[in-house]
Amino acid sequence: MATTQSGLVADALTQRTGHAVELVGVTTEGDVSRALLAQIGGTGVFVNELRDRLLAGEVDFAVHSLKDLPTADPEGIVLAATPRRDDPRDALCGPFKLADLPRGARVGTGSPRRVAQLRAMRPDLDVVPIRGNADTRLRKITEGDLDAVVLAYAGLRRIGREEEIAEIFEPDQMLPAPGQGALALECRADRSELRELLGTVDDPATRAAVTAERTVLAVLEAGCSAPVGAYAAEGEQELRLTAAVVAHDGSRQIRLSASGHPDQAERIGRELAAELLDRGADQLMGERD
Numbered sequence: 312m313a314t315t316q317s318g319l320v321a322d323a324l325t326q327r328t329g330h331a332v333e334l335v336g337v338t339t340e341g342d343v344s345r346a347l348l349a350q351i352g353g354t355g356v357f358v359n360e361l362r363d364r365l366l367a368g369e370v371d372f373a374v375h376s377l378k379d380l381p382t383a384d385p386e387g388i389v390l391a392a393t394p395r396r397d398d399p400r401d402a403l404c405g406p407f408k409l410a411d412l413p414r415g416a417r418v419g420t421g422s423p424r425r426v427a428q429l430r431a432m433r434p435d436l437d438v439v440p441i442r443g444n445a446d447t448r449l450r451k452i453t454e455g456d457l458d459a460v461v462l463a464y465a466g467l468r469r470i471g472r473e474e475e476i477a478e479i480f481e482p483d484q485m486l487p488a489p490g491q492g493a494l495a496l497e498c499r500a501d502r503s504e505l506r507e508l509l510g511t512v513d514d515p516a517t518r519a520a521v522t523a524e525r526t527v528l529a530v531l532e533a534g535c536s537a538p539v540g541a542y543a544a545e546g547e548q549e550l551r552l553t554a555a556v557v558a559h560d561g562s563r564q565i566r567l568s569a570s571g572h573p574d575q576a577e578r579i580g581r582e583l584a585a586e587l588l589d590r591g592a593d594q595l596m597g598e599r600d
């Protein structure tokens with residue numbers, strides 16, 4: 312997935328700037344660790360190694376899944392571009408649509424956000440924590456260990472596994488993770504010429520949307536181990552942000568929306584998060600089943 316999305320970015324950059332781009336593969340802790348992301352996640356396990364290479368001057372820029380970036384701003388590194396986002400929705404993979412899964416069916420996902428929202432829709436399912444890349448997860452269906460897995464639609468598209476999708480969840484069924492489906496190009500802050508080149512693939516509407524979404528996460532001080540979803544739909548001159556905090560067992564949720572001008576993305580995110588906290592988001596996130 313990482314190689315495909317980096318290749319797409321490289322091609323787009325070459326097309327717009329005329330510069331050749333060489334891909335350098337970097338293996339991260341997130342790629343090798345067997346621990347559940349809910350335990351190790353939120354701390355940049357897919358990101359830190361690439362940032363070290365940037366700071367060491369070994370690579371000029373890095374391509375990340377924006378969803379994997381910690382919300383804290385890294386020292387000496389800037390988010391130089393957020394290309395136009397792919398489909399942000401989550402997808403159910405396997406032979407059954409959600410409503411057709413038998414009672415007690417085994418559904419794999421390691422994401423507390425997906426677990427909680429699955430339980431809200433189908434409390435009878437047996438949600439099983441899994442890890443590994445998308446291919447590994449999908450194999451668990453063909454090998455009969457699981458009846459279904461939930462993965463990001465954008466990622467499935469990038470690796471050409473769309474045929475395995477049974478159903479794509481609308482954001483009102485399963486609110487995506489902040490930044491899901493978007494990419495992030497980072498480079499060193501002191502490389503102003505490079506920043507300008509990378510900026511040619513930036514999409515301001517995507518940047519506004521993901522800024523609003525990630526601000527919610529930052530204010531809630533939640534990482535990817537929290538059952539928090541946020542999605543900002545991009546209109547012409549309006550951004551509509553929806554954010555939700557779901558109880559781990561899916562029994563309750565606090566879900567709010569707000570709209571405003573895209574220039575105000577950060578403020579919209581901050582205010583919505585404050586309102587979620589006002590309504591008890593903290594308590595809901597802390598509860599375990």
Ligand SMILES: NCc1[nH]cc(CCC(=O)O)c1CC(=O)O
Pocket residue numbers: 348376377378379461462463464465466490491492493494
């Ligand atoms: N946490 C792993 C990760 N990071 C980005 C994607 C998918 C692509 C995307 O959301 O942009 C995935 C896998 C998944 O959630 O299915």
